Amino acid sequence: MTYYSNNLAALDFDFEAFPVEAIALESANIDRAIQISSAIPNESQQWQTYLNALALFGFEQWLNERAADIPLNSADSTVLQPQYANVFQAVANLTVGSFKVCLIATGSLTDEEVIIPQTVIDLPEFAAHFYVLIEIQEEFEQAIIRGFVRRDRLDSQCQALNLPPNADWTYSVPLAWFDSDPDRLLLYLRCLEPSAILLPEIAGDRIAVLSTVQAELETLLPLLQSRETALWQVLNWQQGTAVLTNPELLEWLYKLQTEENDKQEAETQNELRNYLSDLLNLLTQRTVNVARWLQDQIDELAQGLSWVLMPPTFVPATVSMRSTQSLEAVLPTGEFEEIIKQLANTGMEIPTTARGAYQDIGLADIQARLYALTWPFLSPENTPEWTLLLVLGPTPDSALPNGIRLRVSDQSGVLVQRTLNRNSMDTYLYVLIAGRWDEKFLATITLPNGTALTLPPFAFRP
Amino acid sequence: MGVASRYWRLVRIDATGGCKVEAIDSLAAFFRQEFPEFAGGGEVQDTFIQRRLLDLLHNDSDRSILAEGCLRCFISNQIEQVCLQLEEQFGREHGFTRYDLFSFVLDDLDLLLLHQRGSLQQGAYKSLATEILQKFNPEKGNLSTWATQLTKHHPEINAFLLERGVYLVSDWAILNDTTPKQVQRIFSQFHHLTPAEIQQAGILLESYHLVYRRERLKLRQAGGGGKCLPPTDKQLEQIGQYLVSKLSQEKRDILDLSTEDILTRLQEMAGKLRQYRISVRRGMPQTDSMDDPEIRRQAENNPSPKWDNDDRDEQEEFLAFYQASFLESLDLALGKVVSDRIANLKRKKPPIDSQFIEALHLFHCQAKAMGEIASAIGFQAQYQVTRLLKLKEFRADVRQKMLEFLRDRVLNQAKIYVDPERLQSLDSQVELALDEKISEIIQEATDEASNPNRCSQSRFSQRLCKQLKAIADFRF
Numbered sequence: 001m002t003y004y005s006n007n008l009a010a011l012d013f014d015f016e017a018f019p020v021e022a023i024a025l026e027s028a029n030i031d032r033a034i035q036i037s038s039a040i041p042n043e044s045q046q047w048q049t050y051l052n053a054l055a056l057f058g059f060e061q062w063l064n065e066r067a068a069d070i071p072l073n074s075a076d077s078t079v080l081q082p083q084y085a086n087v088f089q090a091v092a093n094l095t096v097g098s099f100k101v102c103l104i105a106t107g108s109l110t111d112e113e114v115i116i117p118q119t120v121i122d123l124p125e126f127a128a129h130f131y132v133l134i135e136i137q138e139e140f141e142q143a144i145i146r147g148f149v150r151r152d153r154l155d156s157q158c159q160a161l162n163l164p165p166n167a168d169w170t171y172s173v174p175l176a177w178f179d180s181d182p183d184r185l186l187l188y189l190r191c192l193e194p195s196a197i198l199l200p201e202i203a204g205d206r207i208a209v210l211s212t213v214q215a216e217l218e219t220l221l222p223l224l225q226s227r228e229t230a231l232w233q234v235l236n237w238q239q240g241t242a243v244l245t246n247p248e249l250l251e252w253l254y255k256l257q258t259e260e261n262d263k264q265e266a267e268t269q270n271e272l273r274n275y276l277s278d279l280l281n282l283l284t285q286r287t288v289n290v291a292r293w294l295q296d297q298i299d300e301l302a303q304g305l306s307w308v309l310m311p312p313t314f315v316p317a318t319v320s321m322r323s324t325q326s327l328e329a330v331l332p333t334g335e336f337e338e339i340i341k342q343l344a345n346t347g348m349e350i351p352t353t354a355r356g357a358y359q360d361i362g363l364a365d366i367q368a369r370l371y372a373l374t375w376p377f378l379s380p381e382n383t384p385e386w387t388l389l390l391v392l393g394p395t396p397d398s399a400l401p402n403g404i405r406l407r408v409s410d411q412s413g414v415l416v417q418r419t420l421n422r423n424s425m426d427t428y429l430y431v432l433i434a435g436r437w438d439e440k441f442l443a444t445i446t447l448p449n450g451t452a453l454t455l456p457p458f459a460f461r462p
Numbered sequence: 463m464g465v466a467s468r469y470w471r472l473v474r475i476d477a478t479g480g481c482k483v484e485a486i487d488s489l490a491a492f493f494r495q496e497f498p499e500f501a502g503g504g505e506v507q508d509t510f511i512q513r514r515l516l517d518l519l520h521n522d523s524d525r526s527i528l529a530e531g532c533l534r535c536f537i538s539n540q541i542e543q544v545c546l547q548l549e550e551q552f553g554r555e556h557g558f559t560r561y562d563l564f565s566f567v568l569d570d571l572d573l574l575l576l577h578q579r580g581s582l583q584q585g586a587y588k589s590l591a592t593e594i595l596q597k598f599n600p601e602k603g604n605l606s607t608w609a610t611q612l613t614k615h616h617p618e619i620n621a622f623l624l625e626r627g628v629y630l631v632s633d634w635a636i637l638n639d640t641t642p643k644q645v646q647r648i649f650s651q652f653h654h655l656t657p658a659e660i661q662q663a664g665i666l667l668e669s670y671h672l673v674y675r676r677e678r679l680k681l682r683q684a685g686g687g688g689k690c691l692p693p694t695d696k697q698l699e700q701i702g703q704y705l706v707s708k709l710s711q712e713k714r715d716i717l718d719l720s721t722e723d724i725l726t727r728l729q730e731m732a733g734k735l736r737q738y739r740i741s742v743r744r745g746m747p748q749t750d751s752m753d754d755p756e757i758r759r760q761a762e763n764n765p766s767p768k769w770d771n772d773d774r775d776e777q778e779e780f781l782a783f784y785q786a787s788f789l790e791s792l793d794l795a796l797g798k799v800v801s802d803r804i805a806n807l808k809r810k811k812p813p814i815d816s817q818f819i820e821a822l823h824l825f826h827c828q829a830k831a832m833g834e835i836a837s838a839i840g841f842q843a844q845y846q847v848t849r850l851l852k853l854k855e856f857r858a859d860v861r862q863k864m865l866e867f868l869r870d871r872v873l874n875q876a877k878i879y880v881d882p883e884r885l886q887s888l889d890s891q892v893e894l895a896l897d898e899k900i901s902e903i904i905q906e907a908t909d910e911a912s913n914p915n916r917c918s919q920s921r922f923s924q925r926l927c928k929q930l931k932a933i934a935d936f937r938f
Contacts, residue, residue, distance in 0.1 A: 014630060015623065017556065018629065018849075020848050020854070034682045038679070038683070043672060044641070044671060044675075047671070051639070066859060108635040108739075111644055111648075137635070138635060138678075139635045139690045140624070146746075180746065183858035186858065187858070188882060190863075190865070192880070192882060193879050193880045196882055
């Protein structure tokens with residue numbers, strides 16, 4: 001089988017000279033690119049990330065040499081954040097001057113079809129004014145800006161052709177659509193007003209979309225545990241959109257894929273999968289605003305869920321002083337105070353500004369009472385924060401079953417999980433957590449038989 | 463098809479590094495005897511002759527040496543051709559001649575002479591030609607192709623050319639950067655292979671990626687790098703293991719999965735991708751030598767796009783409006799761009815800012831050719847001057863700086879700056895204005911005496927030379 005021509009004159013002579021504008025990649029940048037790619041679990045994505053990072057640094061070097069006065073901000077770019085680099089084939093969210101730029105890295109092959117991820121075209125969050133094609137000659141440590149296409153041009157050409165996306169969430173775009181003169185890109189970056197090229201607007205209903213696919217995601221996302229599996233193989237585009245536009249879900253996915261293969265992490269794996277439903281709830285559910293309690297108010301949602309606000313006077317300035325006062329132990333307030341007293345004995349400090357509420361919960365045949373207490377405080381760094389104290393106890397004349405669990409999560413993971421222990425003398429479970437004002441907490445009560453109740457997330461929005 | 467004399471004409475380097483072509487009589491006589499039909503000269507059937515010679519080489523102990531001698535002569539001619547072609551394509555701009563290349567690859571000796579002297583020992587000395595012949599498999603292609611391949615991929619030639627800015631992408635880099643999806647498309651649309659072949663290629667590529675890319679990243683992590691080398695036997699074995707795990711049982715039974723076979727398959731796949739690559743790159747704009755008059759003209763004067771009349775009026779109005787600040791902004795832009803370049807080049811190790819100023823002066827103010835400039839500033843080859851000056855980029859930077867200045871001076875010109883097409887044609891119009899010959903436009907008294915080419919100078923060159931003179935006066 002011959003695959004080369006016989007005739008020397010007609011031979012494909014494939015030596016090339018580096019173009020004048022080739023960028024010699026600095027060795028420190030190559031090291032950084034290696035480091036960035038090493039955080040990516042999937043091996044083919046790892047190589048792409050390596051090329052992407054080289055493209056970013058090559059572009060940075062080019063801009064710095066040609067127009068050092070145009071600021072480049074790569075901190076938010078997808079390649080520098082592993083949870084994004086893990087699923088992005090291109091470098092999105094790079095800001096150059098007042099423009100958004102997306103870099104598409106290609107290697108030694110040279111293809112007449114340029115693969116652009118659907119993500120950076122169809123999702124406004126990642127759209128760019130300019131899509132820049134950068135060829136990386138890895139073995140020669142060179143980057144070459146092969147061309148660029150303006151967003152408006154790309155749109156009109158896609159529309160003219162009615163170009164459909166590929167099954168793997170990419171568009172195959174002809175190389176000829178790219179303007180091969182990088183100087184023209186520079187002309188635009190230097191002189192054009194950003195308003196000259198309109199970007200699509202970000203849809204406001206991302207969370208609404210997420211809630212419609214929430215149940216599906218809960219079953220589908222764990223399938224991505226195999227690092228060989230790509231999002232498009234498991235999700236449809238609508239589900240994909242919900243995931244890709246949600247940093248917390250991408251973070252979750254990244255954790256799932258990076259902790260795989262490590263046998264000792266099996267426990268973590270299970271926890272991570274359990275946490276997915278908490279995370280989805282945190283992202284989609286309406287919250288109970290406990291800051292309102294401090295103003296002696298209770299929001300509609302809390303009211304609907306039969307939270308009962310407790311009077312402000314119940315909380316002792318110091319528990320020991322109040323302990324002489326007699327209160328009816330059967331009343332929730334009184335009972336709660338008993339609990340507070342016990343907690344205070346363990347050294348917990350509760351300010352007088354704190355306010356609380358309680359709710360009776362029926363879960364299977366178990367009757368329980370959940371108390372919540374909240375108060376604001378200033379962190380040592382002077383950031384305003386809030387505290388949530390949750391206490392799960394029995395309703396009067398009953399007892400909590402052994403093995404009942406109280407779990408609290410926030411958007412980064414499961415924070416605390418407490419189980420009522422047969423050997424312990426405790427009759428209730430408590431959890432004390434604190435966070436910034438933009439943080440939410442989700443509580444789930446689980447019975448030993450697995451029956452679970454998840455409450456709407458607690459938030460603090462004064 | 464070629465000339466018969468290639469089979470007895472040995473091209474080799476002589477002791478002085480020059481090239482020597484010897485017609486070896488005994489080989490000529492042998493050839494005439496074996497192939498009387500071609501003895502009259504003229505075109506010969508290479509495939510037929512080579513098969514016969516190989517047969518003699520392997521199966522006829524009496525004529526084996528003579529047959530090998532003929533084949534090695536043929537190979538030496540082929541190697542010479544490759545060197546000639548490289549010289550023709552890159553030699554002048556990248557500063558080398560065929561003789562530089564010969565010294566790496568035309569290292570064969572007269573086989574018969576060695577034989578007579580009794581110095582022909584197994585494994586004693588291996589020229590490129592012997593390597594080419596030993597590894598040649600007539601089932602896989604013809605000898606001239608094979609010889610060309612091995613010469614082009616000769617490591618020393620590659621290293622030598624790379625130092626001069628000429629490179630050959632390795633098979634392994636191409637495979638690294640190609641996805642199975644691309645292989646699927648290219649092999650079906652470009653090479654028209656069967657679905658079974660395409661599927662197998664995809665699996666092979668995936669297996670290669672798992673082993674080779676991982677090792678490549680590790681190598682980089684350890685501070686290594688450079689040109690991608692062929693996979694080692696150990697890597698090929700691992701690739702084989704992945705292949706076995708991915709292939710169906712029946713495929714496993716038919717396929718030869720020896721390391722040698724896997725290597726050949728990978729090279730064939732890379733060869734096909736390379737063919738595709740070349741066909742695509744042929745269609746792309748090339749970087750050319752600045753000494754080509756047409757290129758030189760283009761570098762100095764980008765062709766302007768067509769405008770409709772409205773745009774043109776508006777832009778002329780714009781330019782007219784800024785006539786007063788035009789020269790001022792040009793001078794400001796030149797000053798800024800030159801000083802930025804100088805600052806960048808000062809940071810290089812070693813700093814090359816003085817060479818830059820001198821080269822810029824020689825090009826714009828003395829109208830010297832790149833080759834001349836190279837020797838004047840002590841560079842090896844003109845491509846280095848081209849990369850130092852980056853004339854096209856330099857000019858674009860000046861224009862764009864001017865447009866920035868103009869924009870910042872007057873607020874009401876937003877119309878142009880919010881329309882990419884208008885901005886682009888304004889850019890072209892500025893370019894035209896820069897290129898206008900000063901003798902036709904303005905009669906500014908500047909460094910007339912110092913410049914004999916003054917009459918043909920563009921406005922751009924004229925203002926630039928004025929600044930360069932000021933820099934030179936300041937520096938020296």
